[in-house]
């Protein structure tokens with residue numbers, strides 16, 4: 001997979017699945033029940049390392065992704081983070097004024113258990129399995145910091161970007177700096193490539209997309225290039241649609257993640273020649289299984305047959321995904337499709 005991310009074309013694409021470590025696996029649910037919740041798992045390096053390895057043992061994916069969360073950076077910047085059972089993340093206080101941001105006391109101690117997880121996984125992983133680190137992209141992380149939780153429309157963050165761009169810029173600056181430190185720390189501890197998750201990139205107008213998605217991701221990529229030029233960066237601007245080619249050209253990422261709403265033929269025709277792509281099976285096709293899964297996978301395999309391709313979902317695997325369907329997909333991709 002590392003070769004693919006560096007631009008090598010392979011007849012059978014390497015594969016992994018976003019959110020491959022998680023709730024669809026009974027062994028994950030058992031460990032979570034034992035340790036008392038998601039954040040307890042993330043901060044328990046031995047448990048987090050075990051969870052990172054669970055999907056590798058089961059499916060022999062070509063990539064292992066660090067078990068952690070994109071919301072560790074807000075914690076390191078001074079926000080409180082917790083998870084409401086059955087609902088999702090909560091961050092406090094919400095950022096609605098410069099004074100709130102200035103009241104935060106950054107503390108990189110939040111990164112220490114994650115780096116320890118990386119060291120443990122790195123020691124345990126077979127050399128042919130690529131170890132991926134990750135962080136959230138600044139815009140996506142900012143939406144959670146401003147809203148205090150997930151929201152469908154990102155209304156508060158999008159509003160703030162217009163009403164107080166100076167505050168937004170100050171927040172994004174802090175996230176960029178912390179994210180660079182965090183990714184360099186993961187790399188020093190042993191990850192071999194990193195992914196930037198911009199899950200809410202799709203919520204912005206083209207001009208706002210340039211300012212809050214392309215520009216901050218470009219700053220992170222430039223800093224990584226300077227310090228660790230051998231480490232590939234995958235950018236995943238979910239929902240970017242027609243803005244994907246600009247994102248691919250202007251951020252400097254090595255590879256681009258494509259979500260399931262994008263036509264793979266269009267992506268192949270529109271993205272820079274030779275640039276590795278990752279994606280983009282609909283997580284619902286994986287739940288469906290059978291012929292629906294096989295034909296959806298084949299469409300993607302054939303669209304990206306002539307360029308470096310990492311097979312993946314277009315977004316995270318869903319909780320109610322049958323394990324047998326994951327096995328079916330792995331077997332199908334490994335034989336190169338139909």
Ligand SMILES: Cc1c2[nH]c(c1CCC(=O)O)Cc1[nH]c(c(CCC(=O)O)c1C)Cc1[nH]c(c(CCC(=O)O)c1C)Cc1[nH]c(c(C)c1CCC(=O)O)C2
Nearest residue numbers: 018019020021022038065066067068069070088197199316
């Ligand atoms: C937006 C976002 C978050 N986290 C992440 C994103 C970006 C990708 C995306 O859009 O899905 C990224 C993430 N979150 C998690 C990983 C680990 C690695 C992996 O297997 O991909 C990664 C890469 C674990 C997790 N992060 C979370 C879980 C579920 C925790 C549990 O209930 O056990 C896992 C396995 C919790 C989480 N974390 C977050 C939310 C909104 C939630 C609650 C919603 C949900 O449960 O899916 C923030």
